[in-house]
Amino acid sequence: MRDGILDDLRDRVAGPVLLPGDAGYEAARTPWNLSVDQRVDAVVEAAHADDVVAAVRFARERGLGVSAQPSGHGAAPLAGGTILLRTGALDExxxxxxxxxxxxxxxxxxxxxxxxxxxxxxxxxxxxxxxxxxxxxxxxxxxxxxxxxxxxxxxxxxxxxxxxxxxxxxxxxxxxxxxxxxxxxxxxxxxxxxxxxxxxxxxAGLVHGGQMMWPGAKAAAVLAAFREVTWNAPPELTVWLRLFRPPVPDGEPMVIVDSAFLGAAHEAERLLKPLAAAGAPVLDTRRGRRPADLGDITGDPVDPSPLRARTEMLTDLDDTTLYALAGAARDLPPLVAVQIRHLDGALTASTGAAGPIGDPFLISMMAVPFGPPEPGLARRRALADALSLSGGPKPFTLLAPEEAAAAAFAPRALDRLRAIKHERDPDRVVRSNHPVLG
Ligand SMILES: Cc1cc2nc3c(=O)[nH]c(=O)nc-3n(C[C@H](O)[C@H](O)[C@H](O)COP(=O)(O)OP(=O)(O)OC[C@H]3O[C@@H](n4cnc5c(N)ncnc54)[C@H](O)[C@@H]3O)c2cc1C
CATH class of the missing domain: 3.30.465.10 (Uridine Diphospho-n-acetylenolpyruvylglucosamine Reductase; domain 3)
Incomplete structure (x- = not known):
C-alpha cells in the first residue's frame, strides 16, 4: 500500500500516517499489551474527528478495515487488510x-x-x-x-x-x-x-479502600474470610482477592484483598471484620481516597506489559474452589496473579448489549509471557478444571486476545449483535478486537 495510495491517504488525513518500513511504524503499531503482535497495513493517528471520517471512507473504497485503538490494553491479533486508527489525540x-x-x-x-x-x-x-x-x-x-x-x-x-x-x-x-x-x-x-x-x-465523596496483604501461607484463612465478607457485602462494598507472586527469582507468594467502600470508614471496618481471622496483614493501605486516587489501590501496571490473562465465571466460592485456590497460592508460577472479583449487586440488572451478569464471582488468571507464547496455559487450565466454572458470559473487556466475542454474550444478545452488524456494516469495514461475526 505504498506510493500513490499512501499519498492519497496522507492527502486526506491531517494526522500522521505510518506504513510498514516507515520510521515510527513499529512503535505506532505496538499495543499496550506487548504479547499481541499487530501487523497492520497502516497506522493513522487521527488528529480530529474528520480524520476518522477520511480513514473510514478510504478503507471502504479500498476494501480494507479500520480498527480503533486508543492504547491497546484489550489488543487482539488484527486481520490482514486493517488500518489501525489511533485515537489518542481526540482528547476533548x-x-x-x-x-x-x-x-x-x-x-x-x-x-x-x-x-x-x-x-x-x-x-x-x-x-x-x-x-x-x-x-x-x-x-x-x-x-x-x-x-x-x-x-x-x-x-x-x-x-x-x-x-x-x-x-x-x-x-x-x-x-x-x-x-x-x-x-x-x-x-x-x-x-x-x-x-x-x-x-x-x-x-461519591471519599471512598474508603486500599490493599490488605498477607503472606501466601495465610491464603486458606484469607480466602475463607473473603468469602464470608462477600456473603454480607452491601452493593456499596467491592472486594477483590488476589493471589500474587512477583515474577522475580525468589519472589514471595502473597495474598491480597483489595477493597473500595462508598461510605464511612467505621462501616467499612465492620464489613471487613471477618478478615481479622487471618491475623494482622503485613501491609494495609486502606484510607479515605478521592475517586481520582482509586488507581492506587491495585497499582496495576501503567507501562506497556506482555500480559496474558484468562477470565472465567464462577458459580460459587464453594469449599472445593477455596481448596483449589489455596493450593494455587502455594504453587502459582508460571502464573503471576490470580484475581477473584466479587460481582452481583447492580450487575445483575445491567442493560444494553453487555446485559446482566448472573454469576457472583469471576476469576482472572494472569501470566507474563517472556519466552514461549503461553507459559501459563497449562497451569491456568489445571486450575480452571478444579473450580466451579459456570461457562456463562464473561465481561467483554476481560476477554483474552484469542477469545471470540461469543464468550461475552448470551445467545439472544449475540444474535441481535450479529444482525446489527450484518445490517450496518456488511463489508466489515469497522473491526473490533473481538468481532461479533467471529
Ligand atoms: C491492567 C489492566 C486492568 C484492567 N482492568 C479492567 C477493569 O477493572 N474492568 C474492565 O472492565 N476492564 C479492565 N481491563 C480491560 C480494559 O478495560 C480493556 O482492555 C479495554 O479495551 C480498554 O482498554 P483500552 O482503552 O486500552 O482500549 P483498546 O485496547 O485500545 O481498545 C479495545 C477495543 O475497543 C474498541 N474501541 C476502542 N476505541 C474505540 C472507538 N473510539 N471506536 C470504536 N471502537 C473502539 C476497539 O474494538 C478496540 O479493539 C483492564 C485491562 C488491563 C490491561
Missing part, C-alpha cells in the same frame, strides 16, 4: 460544574475524568486501571469498582458521536437509533467508530 473533556454528566473524546483515559469529577464529589465507573480509555472500556461494558452499586459503565452512557461504516457522522442516542445505541453499550467496537461519548457521573 467537557464538564459543566453542577451537572453530573461529562463528554469525552475517544482518546481520553479514565484518570482525566476522575481529576475533573473528583473535586465536585463525583466519579465515573472506572475499573482498576485509570490509564485505560473511557471509550474503549465502556464499549465493552466496563466492570468498575462501583459496578455492584451502579452497574456497568455502559449503563450510564447517554450519547455517542460516531462515524458509521459508511463514513458518515451521526449522534446516537436511545431515541435516535435504539438498535445501534443498544449495541454500542457493551457490544464492543464492531458497529461504528466512536469519536466522543457523553455519560452520567455518580456521587
Amino acid at each position: 473533556v467537557s464538564f459543566e460544574p453542577g451537572r453530573a454528566a461529562i463528554r469525552v473524546g475517544a482518546g481520553v483515559p479514565w484518570s482525566r475524568v476522575q481529576e475533573v469529577a473528583s473535586p465536585h464529589g463525583l466519579t465515573g465507573l472506572l475499573g482498576s486501571a485509570p490509564h485505560t480509555s473511557v471509550v474503549g472500556y465502556t464499549l465493552g461494558g466496563g466492570l468498575s469498582w462501583f459496578s455492584r452499586r451502579w452497574g456497568r459503565a455502559s449503563d450510564h452512557v447517554t450519547a455517542f458521536d460516531v462515524v458509521t461504516a459508511d463514513g458518515e457522522t451521526a449522534r446516537v442516542e436511545a431515541e435516535s437509533d435504539p438498535e445501534l445505541f443498544w449495541a454500542l453499550r457493551g457490544g464492543g467496537g464492531d458497529f461504528a467508530i466512536v469519536t466522543a461519548m457523553e455519560f452520567g457521573l455518580q456521587e
Whole structure:
C-alpha cells in the first residue's frame, strides 16, 4: 500500500500516517499489551474527528478495515487488510460544574475524568486501571469498582458521536437509533467508530479502600474470610482477592484483598471484620481516597506489559474452589496473579448489549509471557478444571486476545449483535478486537 495510495491517504488525513518500513511504524503499531503482535497495513493517528471520517471512507473504497485503538490494553491479533486508527489525540473533556454528566473524546483515559469529577464529589465507573480509555472500556461494558452499586459503565452512557461504516457522522442516542445505541453499550467496537461519548457521573465523596496483604501461607484463612465478607457485602462494598507472586527469582507468594467502600470508614471496618481471622496483614493501605486516587489501590501496571490473562465465571466460592485456590497460592508460577472479583449487586440488572451478569464471582488468571507464547496455559487450565466454572458470559473487556466475542454474550444478545452488524456494516469495514461475526 505504498506510493500513490499512501499519498492519497496522507492527502486526506491531517494526522500522521505510518506504513510498514516507515520510521515510527513499529512503535505506532505496538499495543499496550506487548504479547499481541499487530501487523497492520497502516497506522493513522487521527488528529480530529474528520480524520476518522477520511480513514473510514478510504478503507471502504479500498476494501480494507479500520480498527480503533486508543492504547491497546484489550489488543487482539488484527486481520490482514486493517488500518489501525489511533485515537489518542481526540482528547476533548467537557464538564459543566453542577451537572453530573461529562463528554469525552475517544482518546481520553479514565484518570482525566476522575481529576475533573473528583473535586465536585463525583466519579465515573472506572475499573482498576485509570490509564485505560473511557471509550474503549465502556464499549465493552466496563466492570468498575462501583459496578455492584451502579452497574456497568455502559449503563450510564447517554450519547455517542460516531462515524458509521459508511463514513458518515451521526449522534446516537436511545431515541435516535435504539438498535445501534443498544449495541454500542457493551457490544464492543464492531458497529461504528466512536469519536466522543457523553455519560452520567455518580456521587461519591471519599471512598474508603486500599490493599490488605498477607503472606501466601495465610491464603486458606484469607480466602475463607473473603468469602464470608462477600456473603454480607452491601452493593456499596467491592472486594477483590488476589493471589500474587512477583515474577522475580525468589519472589514471595502473597495474598491480597483489595477493597473500595462508598461510605464511612467505621462501616467499612465492620464489613471487613471477618478478615481479622487471618491475623494482622503485613501491609494495609486502606484510607479515605478521592475517586481520582482509586488507581492506587491495585497499582496495576501503567507501562506497556506482555500480559496474558484468562477470565472465567464462577458459580460459587464453594469449599472445593477455596481448596483449589489455596493450593494455587502455594504453587502459582508460571502464573503471576490470580484475581477473584466479587460481582452481583447492580450487575445483575445491567442493560444494553453487555446485559446482566448472573454469576457472583469471576476469576482472572494472569501470566507474563517472556519466552514461549503461553507459559501459563497449562497451569491456568489445571486450575480452571478444579473450580466451579459456570461457562456463562464473561465481561467483554476481560476477554483474552484469542477469545471470540461469543464468550461475552448470551445467545439472544449475540444474535441481535450479529444482525446489527450484518445490517450496518456488511463489508466489515469497522473491526473490533473481538468481532461479533467471529
Ligand atoms: C491492567 C489492566 C486492568 C484492567 N482492568 C479492567 C477493569 O477493572 N474492568 C474492565 O472492565 N476492564 C479492565 N481491563 C480491560 C480494559 O478495560 C480493556 O482492555 C479495554 O479495551 C480498554 O482498554 P483500552 O482503552 O486500552 O482500549 P483498546 O485496547 O485500545 O481498545 C479495545 C477495543 O475497543 C474498541 N474501541 C476502542 N476505541 C474505540 C472507538 N473510539 N471506536 C470504536 N471502537 C473502539 C476497539 O474494538 C478496540 O479493539 C483492564 C485491562 C488491563 C490491561
